[in-house]
Amino acid sequence: MADERDKSNLSDGDENGDDREVTPSPRRPVTSSSSSPAPSHRHHRQTLYGIMAEFEGPNELVHAARKTYEAGYRRINGYSPYPIEELWEAIGFTHSRLPLIVFIGGLLGGLAGFLMQYWIEVIEYPINVGGKPPNSWPAFIPITFECTVLVAAFSAVFGMLFLNKLPQPYHPVFNAPNFAMATRDRFFLVVEANDAEYDHDKVVELLKSLNAQEVVDVEV
Amino acid sequence: MADEPNKPYMEGPMHSTHPVIDPGLTFASVTDKISSIVLTRRTSLIWFFGFAISFALFQLMLLAITNLVFVGIGLWGVNVPVAWGIDILNFVWWIGIGHAGTLISAILLLLRQRWRTSINRFAEAMTLFAVAQAGMYPVFHLGRPWLMYWLFPYPNTMGIWPQFRSPLMWDVFAVSTYATVSAMFWFVGLIPDFATLRDRARSKPFQLIYGWLAMGWRGSARHWHRYETAYLLLAGLATPLVLSVHTIVSFDFAVGIIPGWHATIFPPYFVAGAIYAGFAMVLLLTIPLRKLYGLEAFITMRHMHNMAKVMLATGLIVGYGYIIEAFFGWYSGNRYERYMIWNRMHGPYALYYWALILCNIITPQFLWSKKLRSNVIVLWIISLIVSIGMWLERFVIVVTSLHRDFLPSSWGQYQPTQWDWAMYVGTIGFFFTLLFLFIRFLPMISIFEMRTILPEAEVEEE
Numbered sequence: 001m002a003d004e005r006d007k008s009n010l011s012d013g014d015e016n017g018d019d020r021e022v023t024p025s026p027r028r029p030v031t032s033s034s035s036s037p038a039p040s041h042r043h044h045r046q047t048l049y050g051i052m053a054e055f056e057g058p059n060e061l062v063h064a065a066r067k068t069y070e071a072g073y074r075r076i077n078g079y080s081p082y083p084i085e086e087l088w089e090a091i092g093f094t095h096s097r098l099p100l101i102v103f104i105g106g107l108l109g110g111l112a113g114f115l116m117q118y119w120i121e122v123i124e125y126p127i128n129v130g131g132k133p134p135n136s137w138p139a140f141i142p143i144t145f146e147c148t149v150l151v152a153a154f155s156a157v158f159g160m161l162f163l164n165k166l167p168q169p170y171h172p173v174f175n176a177p178n179f180a181m182a183t184r185d186r187f188f189l190v191v192e193a194n195d196a197e198y199d200h201d202k203v204v205e206l207l208k209s210l211n212a213q214e215v216v217d218v219e220v
Numbered sequence: 221m222a223d224e225p226n227k228p229y230m231e232g233p234m235h236s237t238h239p240v241i242d243p244g245l246t247f248a249s250v251t252d253k254i255s256s257i258v259l260t261r262r263t264s265l266i267w268f269f270g271f272a273i274s275f276a277l278f279q280l281m282l283l284a285i286t287n288l289v290f291v292g293i294g295l296w297g298v299n300v301p302v303a304w305g306i307d308i309l310n311f312v313w314w315i316g317i318g319h320a321g322t323l324i325s326a327i328l329l330l331l332r333q334r335w336r337t338s339i340n341r342f343a344e345a346m347t348l349f350a351v352a353q354a355g356m357y358p359v360f361h362l363g364r365p366w367l368m369y370w371l372f373p374y375p376n377t378m379g380i381w382p383q384f385r386s387p388l389m390w391d392v393f394a395v396s397t398y399a400t401v402s403a404m405f406w407f408v409g410l411i412p413d414f415a416t417l418r419d420r421a422r423s424k425p426f427q428l429i430y431g432w433l434a435m436g437w438r439g440s441a442r443h444w445h446r447y448e449t450a451y452l453l454l455a456g457l458a459t460p461l462v463l464s465v466h467t468i469v470s471f472d473f474a475v476g477i478i479p480g481w482h483a484t485i486f487p488p489y490f491v492a493g494a495i496y497a498g499f500a501m502v503l504l505l506t507i508p509l510r511k512l513y514g515l516e517a518f519i520t521m522r523h524m525h526n527m528a529k530v531m532l533a534t535g536l537i538v539g540y541g542y543i544i545e546a547f548f549g550w551y552s553g554n555r556y557e558r559y560m561i562w563n564r565m566h567g568p569y570a571l572y573y574w575a576l577i578l579c580n581i582i583t584p585q586f587l588w589s590k591k592l593r594s595n596v597i598v599l600w601i602i603s604l605i606v607s608i609g610m611w612l613e614r615f616v617i618v619v620t621s622l623h624r625d626f627l628p629s630s631w632g633q634y635q636p637t638q639w640d641w642a643m644y645v646g647t648i649g650f651f652f653t654l655l656f657l658f659i660r661f662l663p664m665i666s667i668f669e670m671r672t673i674l675p676e677a678e679v680e681e682e
Contacts, residue, residue: 058679065441081247081416082671083444086679093442098449106457117384120373125381132385142390142468146397149461153401153454157408160450164443167435174438180419182439183412185247 049172049220050075050192051203052179053212058084061187064210065090068191071206075192079173079182101159102152109151114144176218190218240335241673242517250518250670254663255420257513263660266512271656277649284642285360293363295639302622302634307361309614310644312469313497314354314651315395316490316610319462320498321347322402325409326458329451335526337673338518341666342509342659343502344406349654350501351399353647358391360643387471394468401461405454411437412447412668466491473617479560480621483548489541496534496580497610499527503603507596509659518665521594528593531606535584538613542581556626564620568633572612573620579609 055061058080065078069092078087088094117140121127126134161167173179173190182188189212191203207215245253288295298305321343328336359368371392373382382389414434421427437443470490473481503524510519549561564573583605592598624631658664671677 058677062679078441079439080441080444081251081439082412082668082677083448084441084677084679085448088441088445091441093445096446096449098446099453102450102453116373120381121384125379127383129383129385136385139385142387142464142471143384143393145460145464146390146393149457149464150397150400153404153457156450156453156457157404160408160446161435163446164440166437166443169431169436171436171438179438183416183419183437184251 047220048193048200049175049218050190050195051200051207052173052176052188052190052216052218053207053210054178054214054216055187055189055211056213058087058187060211061189062086062090064189064207064212067210068189068206072197073191073195073203074197075195077190077192079179079188079190081183081185081187096163098156098159098163102155105155105159106148106152110144110148112151113147114140116147117143172218172220176216178214239520240522241338241520241670243675245517245670245674246676247671247674250674251416251420251667254518254665254667254670255417257659258417258661258663259421259426264512267656267660271653271660274649274652274656277646278653279646279649280642281646281650284639284646285356287639288360288643289365293361295637296643297635297637297640298361299632299634301625301630301632302619304361304618304622305634306615306618306636306640306644307357308472309611309618310647311354311357311361312490312614312618313611314350314357314647315398315469316466316494316497317501317607318347318350318354318398318402318498319466319491319494320502321345321350322398322405322458322462323495323498324502325405326455326462329455330459333526334673335523337669338515338520338665339502339506339523339527340669341406341409342506342664343498344402344409345655345658345662345664346498346501346505347402348399348406349651349658351395351402352654353651355395355399356647358395387468387475390468391472394465398461398465401454401458405458408447408451408454409666409669410662411435412439413663413666415439416667417663463491466494478621478625479554479556480545480549480564480617483545485541485544485548489538489544492534492537492541493610493613496531496538497607499531499534500603500606500610503527503531503599504607505655507600507603509664511596513659513664515665518670524596524599525590525593528587528599528602531603532584532587535580535587535606539581542577559624560621563624564616567620567624569616569620569623573616576609576612576616579605580613583609 053064055064061078061080062084065076065087068076069090074092076091078084078091080087114137118135118137121136121140122134129136132139173182173188176188178186179188189207191198191207204215296305296307298307321340324336324343325340325347329340359365362368371382371389382392384390411434414430415437418427418430418434421430467487467490470486474483474486476482506519506523510516546561549557552558564570583602586592586598586602619634623634
């Protein structure tokens, strides 16, 4: 399948699935896909966030995610009550910039920690302690280490929140009727309306064929 | 974590008799059972009773601190030559207790010990609350605690800077980093569970509070991926951090030239002692808690056995430390070192020394017996004895070394005053106050991590 499209999923962040900005547009009542007529492709793009399928277990979800990805959809995302490694692999999300951010954070923290001590003990406020040289660097290592860990840990936590665009009080998926169960024992797959391959009826058809228990439209 | 994310780990004879988690549980029952403790279950009378006692003792701590700040450090028994009394001792004791939480949450995560899952949240909370107690002691021991910000390097009108060659400065950075990282680790672990509580809560205020704390978590696969990466990296950072913290605490002693302190064994000996005391405290707290809240399906006998084994192993390392200390005193050929060890065993504080040997070396040997390990009451009593023993150990290290050092003319005796004890008992009250609030308002077992170890969480390969 199209390798070029796969590549777009390797980057972390903005362009990916549910991380993109959500621009609210005029509300439409939620329509159950089974009864809804098939409005035009264009129209859906403006009012729908996507189509959500509900699954009973992790196996069904991962299977459906793989099949949906194979069918050529890229703006898809899974929702589960616990981390499932196979799931993010199935939707083609395997790479994150987070480790790099943490590495740089740790490096800067350690450097800043050492330079602070060097500047204070050598340049700004040199004091002779037991005849040790002003730059008695072995004595500076414990604090350098602590600063490395501190800044790296901050980078890990805030980097994760930043890349995940959290806190985010509102998100369209919360409109789905059963979505509160995503934090208990239910599993969801969303195909977003702005997917290049998106066609409302085709997506509904596909998701239904993948053992989905219920397929609903999700409003922006 | 990367290779076998959902494996329930139930192989082997031991594992079949004592699984990590009760096999009858499901995603729904795990979620409902743990969240019901916070959301729907009636708060038990025992909780109110325990909270009331802890809160009363917490008031005693506030009284002790207020009095100390008004009157001065003379209220405590510390004076030259023993300027570090039970206040610094309690600092070391509390921070050591905290280390088991980080060990369980970070080191056992990296070692893929799945059994950690049902106790890590609770142990991390214990860490955080113990570090909060520990942090108070050095600050109030300063004598002028309102100037504690002088410890931090900031440009000031006095034109002075801290001395970074001093282990006491290392301590400031180590303990504050440890507290910050532990708090972040704990909070990150709670985010998905806040979302669970947000979606389960029935009353508006709780929905709002948990919703606010969950920050809009929705269980997206992309979020989970970064979340797991962040969690693993934090564990990787916390692991050397926890070792560094107690190493640096031991440097407070080992860098000094006082007999009995100036020893290379101190860092590993202190770290092992910290884990030893910490596991004793985890057992001391979880045994009544699992009974009270009916959590035997989550915290199984497997956990009890494993924690008892860790306690036994670290207890043996600590015992080795005592032997090496005595050997070092004799082998050094230094008369002060030799006198120090003789004084510990036969001097005015000999009772403390031999009580410590009894508590920390003799008592844990009972843990070799599988039968005794399977008895939670025996386990609880041993944990209590070990906790006391570790307190005595720090007493022996701090006081016996200081009270008779080089010059007999400067020897002295140390006796804690009632305000020392009030502060100590008060911090225990504060610790339990925080702990009672925690088990009432936050899930004491990580819900989302429990889901990952369920048999139904396993995804078949295609």
